[in-house]
Amino acid sequence: xxxxxxxxxxxxxxxxxxxxxxxxxxxxxxxxxxxxxxxxxxxxxxxxxxxxxxxxxxxxxxxxxxxxxxxxxxxxxxxxxxxxxxxxxxxxxxxxxxxxxxxxxxxxxxxxxxxxxxxxxxxxxxxxxxxxxxxxxxxxxxxxxxxxxxxxxxxxxxxxxxxxxxxxxxxx
Numbered sequence: 001x002x003x004x005x006x007x008x009x010x011x012x013x014x015x016x017x018x019x020x021x022x023x024x025x026x027x028x029x030x031x032x033x034x035x036x037x038x039x040x041x042x043x044x045x046x047x048x049x050x051x052x053x054x055x056x057x058x059x060x061x062x063x064x065x066x067x068x069x070x071x072x073x074x075x076x077x078x079x080x081x082x083x084x085x086x087x088x089x090x091x092x093x094x095x096x097x098x099x100x101x102x103x104x105x106x107x108x109x110x111x112x113x114x115x116x117x118x119x120x121x122x123x124x125x126x127x128x129x130x131x132x133x134x135x136x137x138x139x140x141x142x143x144x145x146x147x148x149x150x151x152x153x154x155x156x157x158x159x160x161x162x163x164x165x166x167x168x169x170x171x172x
Contacts, residue, residue, distance in 0.1 A: 117168065124164065 120164070120168070124160075
């Protein structure tokens with residue numbers, strides 16, 4: 001334009017406008033291609049998922065055909081019957097053990113056992129009062145002696161007593 005060649009400047013301007021329009025057109029076509037690609041990927045993913053579901057469904061059908069419900073129920077009933085037998089047997093063993101204990105120690109022997117437990121509790125610093133019922137469980141709570149810290153939690157005391165009781169039962 002400085003050289004007053006307007007014709008050449010007009011040709012260059014038209015060329016620049018054409019190139020700009022071409023860029024815009026190419027960008028819009030690229031965006032359309034991206035949309036198509038994303039739709040194809042979604043379709044492929046859906047197809048793959050449906051194939052996987054179909055295979056899983058076939059596998060479940062085959063597995064369900066091979067399961068014999070009557071056989072499974074008979075095994076479950078057999079298991080329940082045996083567990084009842086074990087309960088009855090363990091109850092009988094406990095009764096026999098209690099009878100042997102009474103024969104071995106007698107009524108006087110139970111008093112000795114109670115005195116020994118009280119002595120062990122006194123050595124451990126615990127005041128223990130036992131009121132035996134049918135279950136043989138103390139009704140009163142076990143209290144901490146005055147000499148011990150009052151800040152000790154009740155749960156810690158009960159856990160310790162439970163451990164000692166298990167040890168005494170294991171020793172007998």
